[in-house]
Amino acid sequence: MSSQAQPVLEVDGLVKHFPISSGLFSRSRDKVRAVDGVSFAVAKGEVLGLVGESGSGKTTVGRTVLRLDTPTDGTIRFLGNDITHLKRGQLRPFRRQMQLVFQDPFSSLNPRMRVDRIIGAPLAIHEPGMKAAERASRVEDALAMVGLPRNSGERFPHEFSGGQRQRIGIARALMLRPELLVADEPVSALDVSIQAQVVKLLLDVRAQLGLTILFIAHDLAVVGHVSDRVAVMYLGKLVEIADTRTLFSDPRHPYTEALFSAAPVPDPTIRRKRIVLAGDIPSPINPPSGCAFRTRCRYALPRCAQEVPPLREVGKGHLKACLRDDLDLVPWQSQALTAASA
Amino acid sequence: MTPQPTTASADGPPLLEVRDLTVEFRGQTGKVAAVNGVSFDVRPGETLALVGESGSGKSVTSLAIMRLIQRAGGNRVGGSIRLRRRSGDTVDLLAVSEDEIREIRGTEIAMVFQEPMTSLNPVHTIGAQVAEGIVFHRRVSRKAALAEAVELLDLVGIPEPQRRIRNFPHQLSGGMRQRAMIAVALACKPNLLIADEPTTALDVTIQAQILELLQGLQRQTGMSIVFITHNLGVVAEVADRVLVMYAGRIVEEAGVVPLFGRPLMPYTQGLLRSVPRLDMMSGAHEELEAIPGNVPDPTAMPAGCAFHPRCAHFRPSLCDTAVPGLEPADPEHSVRCARWRDVAAGVPA
Amino acid sequence: MTADTAIAPHGGQTLRRSTRYRTLRRFTRHRLAMFGLVVIVLLVMACAIGPSLVPFDQFQLNMRARFREPFATVHILGTDELGRDLLARLLMAGRISLTIGFAAMVIAVTVGTIVGTIAGFYGGAIGSALMRFVDAVLCFPTIFLLLTLAALVSPSILTITLIIALTAWMEVARVVQGQIRALRERDFAVAAEAMGAPDRWIMFKELLPNAVAPIVVAATLIIARGILLESYVSYLGYGIQPPVASWGNMLEKAQQYLTTAPWLALLPGLMITLAVASFNFLGDGLRDALDPRSDLT
Numbered sequence A: 001m002s003s004q005a006q007p008v009l010e011v012d013g014l015v016k017h018f019p020i021s022s023g024l025f026s027r028s029r030d031k032v033r034a035v036d037g038v039s040f041a042v043a044k045g046e047v048l049g050l051v052g053e054s055g056s057g058k059t060t061v062g063r064t065v066l067r068l069d070t071p072t073d074g075t076i077r078f079l080g081n082d083i084t085h086l087k088r089g090q091l092r093p094f095r096r097q098m099q100l101v102f103q104d105p106f107s108s109l110n111p112r113m114r115v116d117r118i119i120g121a122p123l124a125i126h127e128p129g130m131k132a133a134e135r136a137s138r139v140e141d142a143l144a145m146v147g148l149p150r151n152s153g154e155r156f157p158h159e160f161s162g163g164q165r166q167r168i169g170i171a172r173a174l175m176l177r178p179e180l181l182v183a184d185e186p187v188s189a190l191d192v193s194i195q196a197q198v199v200k201l202l203l204d205v206r207a208q209l210g211l212t213i214l215f216i217a218h219d220l221a222v223v224g225h226v227s228d229r230v231a232v233m234y235l236g237k238l239v240e241i242a243d244t245r246t247l248f249s250d251p252r253h254p255y256t257e258a259l260f261s262a263a264p265v266p267d268p269t270i271r272r273k274r275i276v277l278a279g280d281i282p283s284p285i286n287p288p289s290g291c292a293f294r295t296r297c298r299y300a301l302p303r304c305a306q307e308v309p310p311l312r313e314v315g316k317g318h319l320k321a322c323l324r325d326d327l328d329l330v331p332w333q334s335q336a337l338t339a340a341s342a
Numbered sequence B: 001m002t003p004q005p006t007t008a009s010a011d012g013p014p015l016l017e018v019r020d021l022t023v024e025f026r027g028q029t030g031k032v033a034a035v036n037g038v039s040f041d042v043r044p045g046e047t048l049a050l051v052g053e054s055g056s057g058k059s060v061t062s063l064a065i066m067r068l069i070q071r072a073g074g075n076r077v078g079g080s081i082r083l084r085r086r087s088g089d090t091v092d093l094l095a096v097s098e099d100e101i102r103e104i105r106g107t108e109i110a111m112v113f114q115e116p117m118t119s120l121n122p123v124h125t126i127g128a129q130v131a132e133g134i135v136f137h138r139r140v141s142r143k144a145a146l147a148e149a150v151e152l153l154d155l156v157g158i159p160e161p162q163r164r165i166r167n168f169p170h171q172l173s174g175g176m177r178q179r180a181m182i183a184v185a186l187a188c189k190p191n192l193l194i195a196d197e198p199t200t201a202l203d204v205t206i207q208a209q210i211l212e213l214l215q216g217l218q219r220q221t222g223m224s225i226v227f228i229t230h231n232l233g234v235v236a237e238v239a240d241r242v243l244v245m246y247a248g249r250i251v252e253e254a255g256v257v258p259l260f261g262r263p264l265m266p267y268t269q270g271l272l273r274s275v276p277r278l279d280m281m282s283g284a285h286e287e288l289e290a291i292p293g294n295v296p297d298p299t300a301m302p303a304g305c306a307f308h309p310r311c312a313h314f315r316p317s318l319c320d321t322a323v324p325g326l327e328p329a330d331p332e333h334s335v336r337c338a339r340w341r342d343v344a345a346g347v348p349a
Numbered sequence C: 001m002t003a004d005t006a007i008a009p010h011g012g013q014t015l016r017r018s019t020r021y022r023t024l025r026r027f028t029r030h031r032l033a034m035f036g037l038v039v040i041v042l043l044v045m046a047c048a049i050g051p052s053l054v055p056f057d058q059f060q061l062n063m064r065a066r067f068r069e070p071f072a073t074v075h076i077l078g079t080d081e082l083g084r085d086l087l088a089r090l091l092m093a094g095r096i097s098l099t100i101g102f103a104a105m106v107i108a109v110t111v112g113t114i115v116g117t118i119a120g121f122y123g124g125a126i127g128s129a130l131m132r133f134v135d136a137v138l139c140f141p142t143i144f145l146l147l148t149l150a151a152l153v154s155p156s157i158l159t160i161t162l163i164i165a166l167t168a169w170m171e172v173a174r175v176v177q178g179q180i181r182a183l184r185e186r187d188f189a190v191a192a193e194a195m196g197a198p199d200r201w202i203m204f205k206e207l208l209p210n211a212v213a214p215i216v217v218a219a220t221l222i223i224a225r226g227i228l229l230e231s232y233v234s235y236l237g238y239g240i241q242p243p244v245a246s247w248g249n250m251l252e253k254a255q256q257y258l259t260t261a262p263w264l265a266l267l268p269g270l271m272i273t274l275a276v277a278s279f280n281f282l283g284d285g286l287r288d289a290l291d292p293r294s295d296l297t
């Protein structure tokens, strides 16, 4: 991961607003500000984690970055190419180099297709000249790589469990050896004991293939486990981004602190005082003025309602979007330790 | 502050005694024993966590306690569920009359579900739904009940309860709906609250709110809580005692500290090792261990110990012949494993 | 990653077999649908091979054997006003009615599926333009449309088939459009898009196979309607022209003799009812059996 090398993905000022259609004739001026100015870059071979609450815009970032949605504003550069405004046909050559793994292992596989056709589809589309026998052997290799029996291809998706379907989805995504993988909550829908299997699989293939991954999740522990760097989203904006170790040991944004505090720790000997955020995440149709987090922030000042905090550097590669620098936030470890010793 | 293993455990007999509970569903693919010989006690004032993967029988157990399982169509509910009522009598919930169980539901046992949207009635206001239980069970006037509903909504932390009682469920956020659901459950001050994955559909920050709320309410009212979840982090935070379920059976039962500190059943051990923790940051990938294989198909249960196809300690002809019994490793810690002594002694797999 | 390669998939073969089995069982349990299926099979067989077994030709006149009653002579179902064997005519008419019904269905389903798929897939301007057009055609009273067209073009089997198809494809288009639009939002369609699959692939390989069930149901109902419409226009004299027999024009002729030879009207009427009802029953049964809520586990 040399910092000189060109990033695989560069996102600059990404905005995605969804219009709210309120009936046939009245065109409402309201819109859902799903993503509201997000910038980040992912270096080759890096795993960038994206965390945030439901509705914070993680999926929208993932889908827009892959140009499954068209951004309202901003630029997306993939391997140095500006793909922001490419048409569907023009995007096709890039498609083989960027892939997606879905959250829902049940709706992401076509129920009427056999597994070998599902996994072979990327080949059939991008290498239509390939001989059937070669395709079949590539499919078998892919199945073996994700730890499924070689003969799984003859079956239909509903014959597999959630974890196995997720493996099928990963095999399909990796078929063309993509450069970039966007994994949108790939383990959230799985059983606890299966989650670890899929996380390990992703880490294995990443090591084998040198994949670059945008890993979306709402579980901080999973994200921290998988990612080299972590970006925290709130209401369509990035509020903090840093390498995993720094973020976990030295969070600088009040929202990050609260997220850590809310995450339950699987150790009954630690009973901490949780920082409980009041209220819900506000509506992205009408976000609060100034700092979007101010309605739930325990450190909010009057000026937080006026100024929109820019994402600015507070350490090497550590950025945050909070107006206050005088805060002494507690990383999760000390939250735990103080509680245990008390 | 280390948790006291059940402050209330000493005072008197258990509130609820479940003995040999068995629930069989007859489906098109044959009989499925969703719950198989489950026995446990719920003590007054404690939080008992029921953990296990999806399909392990957690929800069926809780529905059986509420007697909400249809016995028609060849479904069978066996065993006994003895509840110590407020009056001091002990009754078997599986044997009491329809009228009596209806009276018990809501007044003495109440339930909170995972998806509040499906368990709240979409066509009635929140206020009406909270008040309904009060009117039904305590026969007070509608006006008094509504006033009490406002208090309850306030108690569960819904802002502006005066205004919110007029809202319909879809007008509330997920977290608020769950609060409303809890308010409905608490309307008649039950002794036992069964919460089936009450935070699974919620964000961590909202989950923290709901956990805080439930714990606070328990401190105030002294009710017992059966807390069903698959999230071990949540278990560690709320539970006094833990039941681990696998494939319809209890496989381990212990206080929360011994369970996390010295798990004896290989499944529990695997489960604990497969949870990523905040202290296992990037760079420490190796620590995460996955349990191989899948949860068994309920129509094709493995013989003997149902966990044996996935178990590293598996011994042929020992583990795959008879179902191991639930043995006490010490008075407060039981385990269902033919090799628990070896496992506990650290004999390598 | 290797440890679990040996574990057989959850549920495995049993699950898949049982899904199909359950679909089949739901269907076989549907009494009326089974009745419909049996009647349809018998009807098709009778119309296909029956005429060659009956010792009379449908056009063979016999002025000495007019108005023979059924079951009284060698003419099992009797004869008509020109002494033609009624059974032979009914079966040949059945051939025509069923052929028209099937052919109209094939055309309507093909056109409707293509229009519906394109409208559902592209949505936006193309989609809404197509669907507006469909709605406009749907607004026309079918019978009126049918009669106008039948009066304008010279009636033949081909034109009648086309006209019936013309009045039936819109419903298929509607159903398919709705399905495709819903399926488009599913993750597997997004996955295909993310793979860079061409539109044709997404429409016909990914989406359409998932919309087969409602199309099959619609197809069955279209056959029923086709038979009914053909009878109707023929009855009104705009359809199949005598001497070629169709249930509809047989019925029309029989009107004059309603009191003297009621079987002449009764029998074709019965055939129409039987065929139409059977296809409707079959459609209902398929709808229940293929219900995706119970089909997809």
Ligand SMILES: Nc1ncnc2c1ncn2[C@@H]1O[C@H](COP(=O)(O)OP(=O)(O)OP(=O)(O)O)[C@@H](O)[C@H]1O
Pocket (backbone or CB within 6 Å): A018, A019, A032, A033, A034, A035, A052, A053, A054, A055, A056, A057, A058, A059, A060, A061, A218, A284
């Ligand atoms: N097609 C759409 N039309 C209108 N609004 C949308 C659309 N897609 C997403 N949104 C809105 O955009 C916001 C962000 O949604 P997004 O799905 O990106 O969130 P997320 O962070 O992935 O949440 P989750 O954790 O629940 O998956 C939400 O308020 C959502 O309702």
Ligand SMILES: Nc1ncnc2c1ncn2[C@@H]1O[C@H](COP(=O)(O)OP(=O)(O)O)[C@@H](O)[C@H]1O
Pocket (backbone or CB within 6 Å): B025, B026, B027, B032, B033, B034, B035, B052, B053, B054, B055, B056, B057, B058, B059, B060, B061, B298
């Ligand atoms: N009404 C029912 N009919 C048939 N099987 C059922 C029914 N309800 C639950 N089951 C089965 O019982 C088993 C246990 O389910 P459940 O208690 O819901 O699991 P969980 O531990 O996830 O709550 C599962 O195999 C489930 O499919």
Ligand code: SF4
Pocket (backbone or CB within 6 Å): A253, A254, A255, A291, A292, A293, A294, A295, A297, A298, A299, A300, A301, A304, A309, A321, A322, A323, A324
């Ligand atoms: S800018 Fe103000 S409101 Fe926003 S996070 Fe910082 S202190 Fe809180």
Ligand code: SF4
Pocket (backbone or CB within 6 Å): B265, B266, B267, B305, B306, B307, B308, B309, B311, B312, B313, B314, B315, B318, B319, B324, B336, B337, B338, B339, B340
């Ligand atoms: S009984 Fe055998 S297979 Fe089951 S958990 Fe114990 S050692 Fe493993």
Ligand SMILES: [Mg+2]
Pocket (backbone or CB within 6 Å): A058, A059, A060, A184, A185
């Ligand atoms: Mg999402």
Ligand SMILES: [Mg+2]
Pocket (backbone or CB within 6 Å): B055, B058, B059, B197
């Ligand atoms: Mg459940």
